[in-house]
Amino acid sequence: MVKKRFHNNRIFLYAVLLFFSVIIILPYLWILTMSLKPVRAIFSPPYLIPVNFHWKNYLEAWNAAPFARFYFNTTVMTVFIVAGQVIFSAMAAYAFARLKFPGRDILFFIFLGTMMVPFQAIMIPSYLIVLRLGWIDTYYALIVPRLVSAFGIFLLRQYFITIPYELDQAASIDGCTKLGILWQIIIPLSMPAVSALAIFSFLFAWNDFLWPLIVINKPSMRTIQLGLAMFQGKYGTRWNYLMAGTVTATVPSIVVFLLGQKRFIEGITLTGLKG
Amino acid sequence: MNIKRVILLSAVTFLLSVYSFAEGTKEEAGKEGGKINLEFWNYWQGKNAEVLKALITEYEKQKPNVTINNVYIGWGELLPKLQTASAGGKMPDIAAVDLVWMPKLVRSKTLVKLDPFIEKSGVNMKDFYPETLRVSRYESAYYSLPVSTNNLELFYNKDMFKKAGLDAEKPPVTWGELVSHARKLTIRDGSQSGMEVFTQPGEGLTWQAQVYIWQTGADFLNSSNSAPAFNSDGGEKAIGFLVDLIRKYKVAPLAKWGLFGQGKAAMVMDGSWMVGIWAESAPFNWGTARVPIPADGKPATNMGGEQIFIGKTTPKAEAAAWNFIRWLTGKDAQLKWDMETGFMPVRDSVAEDSTYKEWITKKEPRLLPFAVNQKYAHSRPPITNYPEVSDIFSKNVEKAFYGKVTVREALTSAANEIAPMLK
Incomplete structure (x- = not known):
């Protein structure tokens, strides 16, 4: 009984932690995705999952x-x-x-x-x-x-x-x-x-x-x-x-x-x- | 004991290395013989910067004893940097700045008066568009020259025009047509709006709204800039038109600026510099046209661009700086500058030049509406507290956009707030 309650508390705790980590990580994901897009795709979805891998941006930014x-x-x-x-x-x-x-x-x-x-x-x-x-x-x-x-x-x-x-x-x-x-x-x-x-x-x-x-x-x-x-x-x-x-x-x-x-x-x- | 030694050692190394770096800097700054080193601050980047560098190289070939050190400083950073530099009495030799900053900068007393130079060199000031010179003058003397300009016209998404069954080569000409086109172009599920209006408070809203005000024949401030003039019939008509687009016809959403570029709005009024940017980045076909005008109105647009000035340094450097800015604002350099960058001409002789005319019709016809309307471009009032005035105006108009007050109430309240600031 006691053990189970402890278990539930843990699940709740991790759910809350997960929720806040997602909120914190979202802007970083957005930056990462944007950084890998070709310029024409900047304002088209997806915004959070990188599908383009335009690594050239990094090289060009570095050389700019x-x-x-x-x-x-x-x-x-x-x-x-x-x-x-x-x-x-x-x-x-x-x-x-x-x-x-x-x-x-x-x-x-x-x-x-x-x-x-x-x-x-x-x-x-x-x-x-x-x-x-x-x-x-x-x-x-x-x-x-x-x-x-x-x-x-x-x-x-x-x-x-x-x-x-x-x-x-x-x-x-x-x-x-x-x-x-x-x-x-x-x-x-x-x-x-x-x-x-x-x-x-x-x-x-x-x-x-x-x-x-x-x-x-x-x-x-x-x-x-x-x-x-x-x-x-x-x-x-x-x-x-x-x-x-x-x-x-x-x-x-x-x-x-x-x-x-x-x-x-x-x-x-x-x-x-x-x- | 060990930690102490490491810290001490690193402190000594630090002092030595910084000292050697600092020494290197001083030597670099020293002048060699009769060579003149001019520092030129500006915020032009990308293509504009490339063209500027080529022009500077060309100038340095003509004047082997002059070196121009082109220093790029971001647009958001240049004004604070110039203000600190002028407070410290250490102005750059030359700077090219946003024309709206001129009234503030000219009062710092660290800019060189150009009239003696202009007289001596016999520069024909009448060749510059008069409106581009409005911010150059202060207490009836010139402190800067226009070096580049641009204006606002209509951009439209040709793909959306075709899909809506409109002729993609016949953009709207009047306010009435703008409304009827925008209604056909608006998709009611919110995915596509017919027109994009700048609805967030700030200079973006004000400088767009001014175009519509001038089109009705009204003005933003009176001719001596001593009182608001937008609280007139014309002003009410202009802002009323924008409010109708948003609230009555519901063809322009209350949204963050940038919908057209994202392919979510079919039409927008934006600057000539966007021609180059969207040519490279827009994933759709688009065209440009002169901003639609009211049936009984007149063509007008708002002028942006840069002014170039000389900072107070030494007589020798100031004279050398004058030679450079005279050359850069002269017809030959301006022709190259405008054709390579897409900036609009500041000189009549450039706009009327056959090479320029041929270039614009053949190479980038989407710049034509901007070039045609440049002579109808108004300058924003050259007052020091223009940013505050613009801010108050935009905040009141925003309330009308949101339907919280009527257009007349918004303009009256803005005028009441602004009037004492102009005294």
Whole structure:
């Protein structure tokens, strides 16, 4: 009896899960199908099941712009933004969670406050600074202004304060420095939060559009997202190329998400529950 | 300990590699000798971009000391990029932009006044269609030149015409014929509508509606752009006609734009650029015709296209940029440009040129209705808040399309909202 009810619950659970996975997967199927259609069939059904396999779209989309260079640029930008956000957030979060200094909490709230300012509001001033520094069309412009993230500091600080303070004390009695405590004790214990931050910043950097758009003029310094926008024009959008390019650009994000899925979900629940 | 080293090492490598990249960039930007490097921003892509590149190569051969760096920027991105560039005082040497952006850009004070150049080079401004120059002027000076234009005419699906028993070579000429054709072409199960009307709010709706307003002899704004003029008998007649297509005859559905291309509508009013796109992508036979006009009305259409201007840089670069834009908007380059891209002529001398006339009749006769009507093309009012005005107009007209208000109510309410914005 009990066993049967358990069984029914399971079926119900899987039915619900299946329903939502179908909803989530539909747009991806649509993109995939569109990306494989010849241009004349773009607006004719079927929309969700690929029946044409016009692989040439992928080759043509790839050749329509220097995409190899765009991938390289996005990769460089993403790697350094992820590294920077993890390292700097960890150091700042450690200070906010562990060190005692006057004005600490006020400073932390000021940092939090910056999360409320929309990017559009600081876009022009940031651009002017980058322009004065002579960084237009360089990796500096793509990376440096985004090395620090208030969200990352917040995320890690909330996790760090849950780690027992006794561990720090024991380590410092054994002669460990503050930096040593951070790298050898706090960070290894905070891997769920650190990986969540890494994935968040990866997705942010990989998909970012507005900032690269403003600071990059030269075609050779463009990122993938800027490259994809090139398929949308005033005089018509090249849907099949745009979709083929989107599929290729989405694959790395999906791979990273699948690899870090567990941590990613932990990261989201962390920010919501603990504090 | 290990992690620390790896991080440190990668940080150093990162700084070094970025530094070397940045250095490379600086060297590239440096000028070599007396050579002038001009940066040209535009959003032309596909065939248009190919033709432009060929023209640039031709120009560079004539002027070996000038290099034109053609930078493609997407249509949705070019205006914000120009606005940030002008805020930073770092304008490109040359840019070709959507003509509706000109009123905004010209007020940024980062565009070069062209009058001294025009006088010195003796350019005959009368050869340009006067309407194409409306957005070029600001405070009685020229800040840009028309470089390409296009307009809206009727497209019709010949296969559907034949199936409905209509003569595929005789598209409708008047509003009355448009209605009777559309009724025969509409299949009541919803699979095929006779006519496609732009029903979603936004500039798409406004710039289509303006054609019908101008056809009645009415105007969108008054001649000094200081008050709305669409709330007139003509305006009411024009919008009333569209509402009738949707609500009375039920030949145009309230649906997302794009039905004609998907083979779900038999007729549509769309731009000349679609000739090239549908020639390549439409899986059916189609033709074009001049937009049908009311029985007592006059031909009219709406003008799109690009204006080319010079950004404020250095006197030397500005002079070089002028030489290029004068050449590109000149008759010889324009002839090639129009015949290769399918853009409509901005100059009378191109439209009347025998090579051009022969090309259009033989090579792409489906562009003929557009070429014939180009001289009846109106320019949208060159006011800075045109996007907002257009938005308010379209939202009110949409309500009439949905039958929530009468046509008169919609136009009066739009006029009341817009009037204070024009003061």
